[in-house]
Amino acid sequence: MxxxxxxxxxxxxxxxxxxxxxxxxxxxxxxxxxxxxxxxxxxxxxxxxxxxxxxxxxxxxxxxxxxxxxxxxxxxxxxxxxxxxxxxxxxxxxxxxxxxxxxxxxxxxxxxxxxxxxxxxxxxxxxxxxxHAHQLLLKPEHQLHLLDSYAGHTPLINAVRTQYIHFNKLQREHSELLKQQHAQAARQQLLEYQVAELNEFAIAQDEYEAIEVEHSKLSNSQTIIETCQRELQHLYERDEQTVLSQLQQSVQQFVDLTGYDQALEPIAQMLDEAAVQVEEACRELRSYSENIEQDPMRLQDVESRLSQAMDLSRKHHIKPQELYEFHQQLCDELQSISSDSARIDDLEIEIADSLHAYQVAARSLSDSRCKAAAKLNALISQSMYSLSMDNGRFSIELQQVPQQKPNSSGFDNIEFLVSTNPGQPLQPLGKVASGGELSRISLAIQVIIAQRVTTxxxxxxxxxxxxxxxxxxxxxxxxxxxxxxxxxxxxxxxxxxxxxxxxxxxxxxxxxxxxxxxxxxxxEHSKRIAEIARLIGGNKISDTTKASAEELLLVQSA
The missing domain is CATH 3.40.50.300 (P-loop containing nucleotide triphosphate hydrolases)
Known part of the structure; x- marks a missing residue:
């Protein structure tokens, strides 16, 4: 306290x-x-x-x-x-x-x-x-708050709020995806065409560089063959003096000279190694020359492949080397749009399940409110009687509206009804109660609810x-x-x-x-008597008002 x-x-x-x-x-x-x-x-x-x-x-x-x-x-x-x-x-x-x-x-x-x-x-x-609490009493949201405060069913309120938040989150996601889907409809159609075209071409990673190399070899195969054969003759195979025979003669000359100066031995070794390398190169060159083929059909296929790659790259404003990565990007984008469509379908199921869970929670809250309202009706009606509204009747009307849009407080519509005169039907509080009656009803509700809270x-x-x-x-x-x-x-x-x-x-x-x-x-007591007397009679305090104050204090504190 x-x-x-x-x-x-x-x-x-x-x-x-x-x-x-x-x-x-x-x-x-x-x-x-x-x-x-x-x-x-x-x-x-x-x-x-x-x-x-x-x-x-x-x-x-x-x-x-x-x-x-x-x-x-x-x-x-x-x-x-x-x-x-x-x-x-x-x-x-x-x-x-x-x-x-x-x-x-x-x-x-x-x-x-x-x-x-x-x-x-x-x-x-x-x-x-x-x-101003009696003015708030006319507002439905405040009426619902008062009823919930009396009922003390916080776990049920929290359950409804949790289900509402989840439902609302799914609804927002669904709405956003639908907007995206409508905006992406034309894009999806274009992507489907582009991906289908690139799927048909089906270029592999690093393929363009490989076919460029192959095209160079095939288109220059005749030159390669003629050059290889001519150089093989020059290096090794013709009858007159070859590069290899000249190297071998030089090796022998320097080997002989090492008898006069050992400093020439490294030169003789290097020339000997060079002769060995030339001989090895000639063997490799002969093998290459014997196996190289001219393939006009393959050259035609490669040229066609290169041409298609060039056409596609110009169409998409990229380099031919970038076709593979571009194809993958388009596939990923199309997959993302397709995934959104699948997510929309899943969301519609989740939203239906979430709405059902919300309605179950809201119905439990509504049932609890109905029970609390029945008790509160009797207590407020009794309190109205004690507050000089002898024929007063009070009723809380709750209407379940499961079909209305979900909200955080459940699906109950509430209205406080009152009758203050005999034979008068129950009517909305704001239409029937006078200012004084409204104040009394408000105070009765506040006192009753205050007895239920732990503040x-x-x-x-x-x-x-x-x-x-x-x-x-x-x-x-x-x-x-x-x-x-x-x-x-x-x-x-x-x-x-x-x-x-x-x-x-x-x-x-x-x-x-x-x-x-x-x-x-x-x-203290005497000053309190004087202050109560002032409240009774105004600033002129007489013995009579003092006596009345003392008597009133005795009665009210009994």
Whole structure:
């Protein structure tokens, strides 16, 4: 629960340090004194959006600190532990600093955090019910939220949301692939033609270079043969002196000379090796000449192949050497488009399965809502009776619409129906209830739902607008009863509600040296009587109003 709130340089507050206690705390004060300012400051401390205009005009920054006892709140302890924000004590300190420049800093137990982390932790600590809650009551999405809060079926809500997210993801993928498919239809047709043409040509990797080499050999085969035979004669085979015979003679001459000078021996060896190499080359050349063939038919085939390769390369604006890689790229692209088509078929099956899973989850959620609605109808109708709507009836109408487009909250349409007079049929809340009745119904719902949630601190900020007389007395008793099990903080202008508090805080506004200051004071008994008397009779407090205040305090706190 909330144990302390410290506010510095926030709006018209210079400095406030407020101790909070268990039970119900009523906050009262004159109109315009800033009764809700502590609630506004606390909202900032819980991660609400920071407004630099909230910084007191004479200050550079506003600072709010809230202390909580979380010894009985394991979910908050778990959050702190998971985020390594816990300390050795059983309390938790939230702090928010807002500068005039608009920048803000957030802290949990002295450790810097994001505002979203403050909000996440804050939902386990405090639930704030604002003065405009009765207006939200007319919105279907808020009605559904209230019903779900009462039912407490979070796992079912999460299951529907999970199935919806999965269904939506598949739908988006299917839509994108269909768009791509339509855009690629002409491209696919062209690819199919090009790939078929290249498949028919079926060029192999590095084939163009190989047939270029073969074409060169075949087209010059006559020259090769004649040259080989002529050079073989010159090197080795003719009767007169050949290159080999001349080398052999030179070898012999230098061998003879080594008898005069050994320095010539290496030259003789090199010439001898050269003669051996020439002789070996001649044997290879004879073998090559005997096996080389002229093949006009093969030459024709090769020339045709080269010509086709050149034609295809010009057609696709690439080099002939690049035909093989280009063919593979086109095949891959066509395969990708074909795979998209297959994926579309698979997706349609997956979407149907996902929709079925969503509908199963949504139906389970809807069944749970129906059960919770039946209980909530009876409780709210009973509460309406206690809030001076003796003939009031309340009903939650749920309509399952499985055929509507899936959404994250299921397929239920909801409407709050009410009847406030005998013989009057149930009709939509906004058409029947007056402003005061709407406020009472809203408060009844908030109190009932608050009893079902585990938030240790509930704040009601002027939720009793439009209520007076015996109804106000009953509202006060309801809030006090709630305060017996939960910390309740209520900003009110009604004496009946103020008297119901286990304790009371008074907000006052003063002006000093042209500056406005707001203060908050915990009222002891005599001052509390005086403040309740003011609420009853205005600024002129008489013995009669004091007596009435004392009597009212005795009745409401009984």
């Amino acid at each position: 909330l144990t302390n709130l410290e506010v510095n340089d926030f709006a018209i507050v210079s400095a406030l340090n407020i101790e909070w206690h268990a039970g119900m705390t009523a906050i009262t004060g004159e109109t315009g004194a800033g009764k809700s300012i502590a609630i506004d400051a606390l909202s900032l401390c819980l991660g609400e959006r920071a407004d630099p205009a909230a910084v007191r005009p004479s200050a550079d920054k506003a600072q709010i600190s809230a202390h909580f006892d979380i010894s009985q709140l394991p979910i908050a302890q778990q959050f702190l532990s998971e985020h390594m924000l816990n300390n050795d004590d059983e309390d938790c300190i939230l702090r928010r600093v807002i500068s005039k420049t608009g920048r803000s800093k957030s802290y949990i137990n002295g450790i810097s955090v994001t505002a979203s982390q403050l909000r996440e932790l804050g939902q386990y600590l405090i639930s704030i019910h604002g003065q 240790p601190t509930l704040i009601f900020d002027e939720v009793d607008v439009g209520i007076s007389g015996p109804t106000a007395s009953q509202v006060g008793k309801l809030l006090r009863q709630l305060g017996d099990s939960t910390q309740v903080i209520c900003v009110t202008h009604l004496p009946q509600v103020a008297c119901s508090g286990h304790q009371q805080q008074f907000v006052a506004k003063t002006v000093k040296n042209g500056q406005t200051f707001t203060s908050m004071e915990a009222l």
